[in-house]
Amino acid sequence: MITAHPSLLRELIERCETLRHRLAAHHSAETARQLEDATYTLCVITGTHQLDTALSAAHRQMTGSMKREQPLRH
16 A cells, blocks of 8 residues: 655644644634645545544554654664
């Protein structure tokens, strides 16, 4: 299975969470559109259809990639 680079996942997670909080605090059409775009991207990358599911999948992928990385040995 192909997965996104952890830095991209981290960026999308942070963007979605920030926009979701901003939208909850003050609804605006622009913020809603930005969240919709970020959600779509994260869902495509994680193979999901809903934001909460995409966030969970992205977190799992990041955790999995960190476990696979091995420290360099001299």
